[in-house]
Amino acid sequence: MENSDLELGSGDHVDMIQLRLDYHVENEARHRNQSSPSIFMVPSRLRDVSPNSFNPRVVSIGPLHKDDVNVQAFEGQKSCYLIYLMNRIKNSSKEEVWKTCMQKAYTLMNKIKACYVWPETMSYSDAEIAEMMVIDACFILEFTYQPVYDKESLYLKDELQYKSVMDDLVLLENQIPLFFLNEIYHCTILKFDSHASLIKLIHELLHGKISNFIFSTTLEININDNSISSANHILSLLHQCYMPRDDMKEVRLGSRIHSAIDLDMAGVKLKPSNETENPTWVMGIEMKQNRFPYRPTLVMPKLKVRDSTEFLLRNLIAYEQSLKTKMYFTSYSNAMNMLVNTQEDVAKLVDSEVLVNLMGSNEEAANMINNLGKNVRAHTFYEEEWKKLNKYCKGYWPKHIARVRSTYFQSRWSVIALLAGIILFVLQVVQTIFTILSSGRNM
Known part of the structure; x- marks a missing residue:
């Protein structure tokens, strides 16, 4: 405390403290009312x-x-x-x-x-x-x-x-x-x-x-x-x-979804959105339930993965993470991060035409997508779609379909082994039938 403050009387000293408090309160209010700086070094x-x-x-x-x-x-x-x-x-x-x-x-x-x-x-x-x-x-x-x-x-x-x-x-x-x-x-x-x-x-x-x-x-x-x-x-x-519709809600990420391979095993089809789907948002992701065949389709934008994709998405995500703004690029990157665990998931997304991989390999693309979600607060605009998707995947038939496909259709050798087993079983049945018929004629 300075000497000038020491010389004040007790009443003056209280008044000085009150003035300083009023100044700080007013300054804080003024700061809150001002718009936050929008150009800064990334955290x-x-x-x-x-x-x-x-x-x-x-x-x-x-x-x-x-x-x-x-x-x-x-x-x-x-x-x-x-x-x-x-x-x-x-x-x-x-x-x-x-x-x-x-x-x-x-x-x-x-x-x-x-x-x-x-x-x-x-x-x-x-x-x-x-x-x-x-x-x-x-x-x-x-x-x-x-x-x-x-x-x-x-x-x-x-x-x-x-x-x-x-x-x-x-x-x-x-x-x-x-x-x-x-x-x-x-x-x-x-x-x-x-x-x-x-x-x-x-x-x-x-x-x-x-x-x-x-x-x-x-x-x-x-x-x-x-x-x-x-x-x-x-x-x-x-x-x-890329702003979403006004009626779309942003929430903390709650539901998590399976990877692209696991969804495919459960019977979920992946499909790129296009003009015929009448998308109302460029980054919209929607689960559509088909009546027949009973196989849902996850419709999503076609992502181009190239060297420039990473820096562009990272800067948009950094902008969202540091300001009070809607986090739709963060939401989309979280969705892709859940869909991709390995390079096999990237291959499945490429085969489904929801991803165009212009990088050197599927492994590079997988690493890039997974790294986008590191140290990022998890928000989503797709929570309702994830709930519908998880409800389907937890159903009786999808779980059993996924188990059968993962057991017998994981690779071409397992498919060949299954076909060989079926053929052997059929031959054994035919042989048994002929044996029974032959025995009947000899009686």
């Missing part, structure tokens, strides 16, 4: 499982990876994109456009800072943050504008590098606030193209380039102009695109 419990899934490979966006060694070579190309974007504005000089954009950044500085969880070791001045935000925003806008309107990109001739940049734009730690991107869009693209739409530009990136890396579907992902005001950043916008 170590998730990062340690797959560190490379969260680090940009080519381009840094925002402050969290700006000093990484591997992204420094691209900084010059970002400046080229900025200059090319500003050159499109014929009625203003580059200096005027730059000044307008920087003024926007300074005006919104506190709001921009509030979007990040800043590491203690990171320190940037307001001038550095403003310049960083403007350069990165202009790069993203020019990058998304070029593929749509200019068929040939001026700076990205390397297709592999182009895909890597798209991958980097959806990393959780590699984002800038969407509201600021929208402000710079008004200061630049709308100045020379009044018909352009920021949401359409990003939609082209998300739906045409990024989202097809996850699911093979023609179902249009949800995106509209309201998403600009409700989403935090590009990854957040991608997350919103």
Whole structure:
């Protein structure tokens, strides 16, 4: 306690304590009313499982990876994109456009800072943050504008590098606030193209380039102009695109289901959802009971498993795990984790056409799917379907069908042995019948 506090009377001292308490209560209330930061370093419990899934490979966006060694070579190309974007504005000089954009950044500085969880070791001045935000925003806008309107990109001739940049734009730690991107869009693209739409530009990136890396579907992902005001950043916008129906409930994972092989043994058919199934949600999973034959079908989206699938799903899951948002990617990854125990389960999903394996082997795909669920809080949107599925599997006939199939149809040799046994039994019966008939004629 400082000397000035010691000199106060007892009443003054009580008043001072009350003032401090009131300040802390007010500060806590103000903090609760503010939106939580949405751009941050992924928690170590998730990062340690797959560190490379969260680090940009080519381009840094925002402050969290700006000093990484591997992204420094691209900084010059970002400046080229900025200059090319500003050159499109014929009625203003580059200096005027730059000044307008920087003024926007300074005006919104506190709001921009509030979007990040800043590491203690990171320190940037307001001038550095403003310049960083403007350069990165202009790069993203020019990058998304070029593929749509200019068929040939001026700076990205390397297709592999182009895909890597798209991958980097959806990393959780590699984002800038969407509201600021929208402000710079008004200061630049709308100045020379009044018909352009920021949401359409990003939609082209998300739906045409990024989202097809996850699911093979023609179902249009949800995106509209309201998403600009409700989403935090590009990854957040991608997350919103897959939002489930309002009537679907999210609960803590309770019921667990058997693996793909075990479900097949019990007579459950796996089938990819498509246009004929009229799916209302891209990630919807539904158990459909057939009257005849009495064999249920588990209808689910067709997942594409490739190298980029893991990092994209991991970043979406990390976003869900760290914010108060619906966990539908977490739910889907939990479902796949339960269906896959071994590479044989992956083979069954591939045969059922609910999984396209573009990785090196079924074992690699199984490891990737199982690792997605490590250190992740278990939530599900499919609890009702799991209850129906488990109720079927616990029935008399499914359990016995599964036991018979696992005993006699597990491999081709067991099938051959069963057929040989049946043939031998039939021959013995025939021989017995002939023996009895022969004995009857001799009597």
